Amino acid sequence: MDFYKFYLLFYRNVLYSSKIKNFFDFQLKNLIFVIRIVDIARKANVSPTTVSMVLNYPAEYIPVGEETSQKVLRVAQQLGYCRNDIARAMVTGKSRMVGFVMPSLQEEYVSLILEGILGGAESSGFFVKVLRAPPPKEIHKTIQQWIQMRPSGFICTNLEKSVMDEIHALLARCQIPLVTVDNSFIQPNGTYVISDDVQGIHQAIEHLAALGHSRIGFISGSPQEAWAIRRAEAYQKAMSKLNLSVPEGYLQCIKGKWRDGIDAVVRSLLMRSDRPTAMACAGDWMAMAVIRTAWHLDLHVPRSLSVVGYGNLLFSELTAPPLTTIAQPFAEMGLNAMQHLTQQIEQKKSSALESPLIQHFPTRLVVRESTGPVAKSISHATEF
Amino acid sequence: MDFYKFYLLFYRNVLYSSKIKNFFDFQLKNLIFVIRIVDIARKANVSPTTVSMVLNYPAEYIPVGEETSQKVLRVAQQLGYCRNDIARAMVTGKSRMVGFVMPSLQEEYVSLILEGILGGAESSGFFVKVLRAPPPKEIHKTIQQWIQMRPSGFICTNLEKSVMDEIHALLARCQIPLVTVDNSFIQPNGTYVISDDVQGIHQAIEHLAALGHSRIGFISGSPQEAWAIRRAEAYQKAMSKLNLSVPEGYLQCIKGKWRDGIDAVVRSLLMRSDRPTAMACAGDWMAMAVIRTAWHLDLHVPRSLSVVGYGNLLFSELTAPPLTTIAQPFAEMGLNAMQHLTQQIEQKKSSALESPLIQHFPTRLVVRESTGPVAKSISHATEF
DNA sequence: CTGTTAGCGCATTCAC
């Protein structure tokens, strides 16, 4: 509505010292946006500088007289002033906005990390922009667009290597801080918040071994995912450390999207004559799928099959039976990442570290009801 | 590093026509941020306006000669120019950023909606800022902060009434478009993207009734949540429409946070002599909890108890047994909300509608394995 | 087709 524009100009340029300006001030309160610092200044008969100081300086020390200060505050309130943070960001060069880059929100842990980041951002006065990683061929253009908004920093999680590399390179060039919540591709000069998969998988396998299981299978994700490879390897290491053998086919990687095919894979594994008495999984949803397949095969969990998940997502205590799993403190990790980022933004320096800064969060075994001692009676004793 | 500032000023004010400027141009490429339109203009010997048009106008019609245009593009590339969208937003008054306000990301459906919003935002060139609704007493101050960043619009979901009202009032005053993905508190002049809970609950109850169930219980959420009340009422209506009675205690509302207490409530309901043969739930996680409790009580699902969820979240096909549930197209709803918002932003007008604009998405029954025909043999036939 | 000019709203010198 262009009337507003005219009205505004009229008000600002003509009416400031008119007798009827109070009426217009009243009208103006309905256009919050449009009140500027100079409007307050003119109405309060002080300089814009003074107004700016009163409104933005820390309350303890405002180099302005008490009386003036009060007057300014009153007028600002009365006119319904609303600071324009865009203009502010431009002139200060600080947008107080961080980008969170992730592949998709479909995985619950991403939400948990984001939740943590939001907590940290709120307490340090940042906003969080959510960004989805594009396919590798568009990555350069997309990052360019992200940078155009001049964010104060970025947090990444679970991206492909090519995407990660590109982000690293471009952000380093622009001196934008970056924190990664992921231990897939550690660069020599980055900041990383991780929880150790090797430790976590060891905890899972050791828990099963302590319950007497020796035939322990493992389900991991697509071999294109860094975490899937890492956890599969951790499984093999843990097994050999405990002197347990890994028969052919006990380690399965689910290819493709996560729903597809897992049932068939688990089913064939559980129908072997030397079927595992326990299954560890690289993710909670895989553990759920295993329990589901066991249910279909009338295998009782945990009497005939123990199952361990990985992640301790919210629903993992709601499964039947409640899932024993490895907890990763995603929210804390997100919070921590945000704190590191804030720190790097404030003291613009640590962008050129000598060695990577790695913040390590321990995993924790959460024992619920999906694991139990190996059942001697139904185990294939003859094979031992 | 203050050397850069000096260097920059030196470059800009002294070196432009110097003989060694190519050397400095080369150096400057490492400071992407710092290249402005005027730098390109000076180097290419054209006016800033020309550069601006070449870089920003739609490629079809750039009112600039082909030769000039190419030169500008080449110089921009060579200097590594990166547009400053903050400055752009200030002068155009369009930040191309929308805020998504939600209570928490803990509920999976919020992530799904956000995913849809992101899809819409990417294709129309918006960024999405994620905002958590504060406690009601801080709401005014917080919204003020949100507005300071001059977002182009907001999308809300599942907020408390007091928060919703405040948002409505403040945004209307600032003429900021708002779309709500929720049908809790319909205001006379808002835009809403909803899926009809009444319809969905009816589908669930009818499905159970069609399987022969007549003793159908219902678990809903805290009576402080609008959706919980709505779905509970829909249950009662559906039951009476089907001429089924709702015995005392068949309708339970889970108070407090969602993990607490649900087991005890479900347990007492399932241990009654006239226990329900089927349970409908106001959310998938409640259905999971019911299945879990049934598992603990050695009640077979679906032979002894049928269970219907609500939401069709990702994990609902991974439960044991896979969950029959009502699908709500959250991602599509998010996308649709974003489209409506975009439209309102572009043609800045529909903010003052006569009547609310309500976009309605149908729910859909997804039959899996947690529901089955009522078992005559074990039902308490004497009671009929 | 191209260039000149004037702001957008704010924060930061530096005078007084």
Place this chain on the structure above:
DNA sequence: GTGAATGCGCTAACAG
């Protein structure tokens, strides 16, 4: 303590 002046990087209006 307060005010005047300058500029952040960009776009838009208008003039050539």
